[in-house]
Amino acid sequence: MKCRKCSRQAVINMRQHKLALCEAHYPEWFVLQVQRAIEKYHMFGPHDRVLVAVSGGKDSLTLWDVLLRLGYQAEGLYIDLGIGREDGEPGGYSTLSREKVERFAAQWPGVRFTVVDLWAEYGETLPEIAGRVQRGRGKPCSVCGLIKRHVMNRIAREGHYTVLATGHNLDDEAATLFGNLLHWQTGYIARQAPVLPASEDGFVRKVKPLCRLYERETAAYALVSGIDYIYDECPYAVGATSLHHKELLNRLEEESPGAKLQFYLGFLRAREAGFFCEQSEMVALHPCTNCGQPTSAPGLCAFCRLWKPKQEPADDRP
Amino acid sequence: MKIIYRDKEWELKGRWRVQDAIKEIGLLPQTVLAVRDGKLLTGDVILEEDDEVKLVAVISGG
Ligand code: SF4
Ligand SMILES: [Zn+2]
Ligand SMILES: [Zn+2]
Numbered sequence: 001m002k003c004r005k006c007s008r009q010a011v012i013n014m015r016q017h018k019l020a021l022c023e024a025h026y027p028e029w030f031v032l033q034v035q036r037a038i039e040k041y042h043m044f045g046p047h048d049r050v051l052v053a054v055s056g057g058k059d060s061l062t063l064w065d066v067l068l069r070l071g072y073q074a075e076g077l078y079i080d081l082g083i084g085r086e087d088g089e090p091g092g093y094s095t096l097s098r099e100k101v102e103r104f105a106a107q108w109p110g111v112r113f114t115v116v117d118l119w120a121e122y123g124e125t126l127p128e129i130a131g132r133v134q135r136g137r138g139k140p141c142s143v144c145g146l147i148k149r150h151v152m153n154r155i156a157r158e159g160h161y162t163v164l165a166t167g168h169n170l171d172d173e174a175a176t177l178f179g180n181l182l183h184w185q186t187g188y189i190a191r192q193a194p195v196l197p198a199s200e201d202g203f204v205r206k207v208k209p210l211c212r213l214y215e216r217e218t219a220a221y222a223l224v225s226g227i228d229y230i231y232d233e234c235p236y237a238v239g240a241t242s243l244h245h246k247e248l249l250n251r252l253e254e255e256s257p258g259a260k261l262q263f264y265l266g267f268l269r270a271r272e273a274g275f276f277c278e279q280s281e282m283v284a285l286h287p288c289t290n291c292g293q294p295t296s297a298p299g300l301c302a303f304c305r306l307w308k309p310k311q312e313p314a315d316d317r318p
Numbered sequence: 319m320k321i322i323y324r325d326k327e328w329e330l331k332g333r334w335r336v337q338d339a340i341k342e343i344g345l346l347p348q349t350v351l352a353v354r355d356g357k358l359l360t361g362d363v364i365l366e367e368d369d370e371v372k373l374v375a376v377i378s379g380g
Contacts (some may be wrong), residue, residue: 001361001362023358058376058378060345218356223351231374233378237378237379243379246379253348
């Protein structure tokens, strides 16, 4: 198959766009798609300070790479959850993924990169916390999501970033939408968007610049661009429902190219047309009495309640 | 040819189109990328008997 633009050998064929591109034209196309999404959804501009949440995986490193290439003020945040560290062995999932991020960041000297090490800062790893709280029963993913959301917002606020960017791709978004539709979780459906504006009570603006690109395309971009990312999954991702939904959507895609794209873009259009308006009864938020981040719970936020027994989690470690 | 995916390996006899070889070992072509000698391959490329192809999973998440 030949590249549409130069007729050299193509490296990828995107059936949903009827577009095959070569090693040189593919990354160019990809970067342009990201730029278009940023503009189309008014995500941010050159004066914004963007905090990119990086996990060491292909999507977030690709996002960071593209934003830097486009000349945005994009700085990284890696949250070390301490996954795999509990066995006492270095080289667990968190260690490996952190190394990938550090190696990537080293290629961009002068670009700021923050690491929040859960164990060093709060005294426990994710599996340790999840093991002792009700919310962590069975799988640590719910606690993990809570921690990541909290830390990302905290670092964004402390560092005076105007935007928080995550590497969610179209497959992630389509799988989330599919899952939410299966259960008709109308509240979640209404809030699923490429941009979540900042809230007055202290949530930073959130954007997903890769939301129109297939997971296959972000992987291809990472490979063609020589981005060294972590192939292995988080050990807790095994058997996740979202993976099952992705599989189902990919079966559909196999038979009708473009099905995932239509499913998601159709949703965004319907959303824009007002089909899914957010429930008007606004939940009143107020600052957490410990950390000051917005919460609907009285007193401590859900994050601070994780650490409740210790009160001052960070400071009492030797 | 030899196909490598995660920690598994397959031997296929004869010549195969990339996408047929992927289906033959039971995977969805949309969910992997094929790499030969460090280069990405489109699904229509014909693989020769002595080729070695690595498949990279593109699906991740939790
Ligand atoms: S799979 Fe679960 S525990 Fe692992 S990073 Fe994702 S949410 Fe966190
Ligand atoms: Zn070309
Ligand atoms: Zn709090």
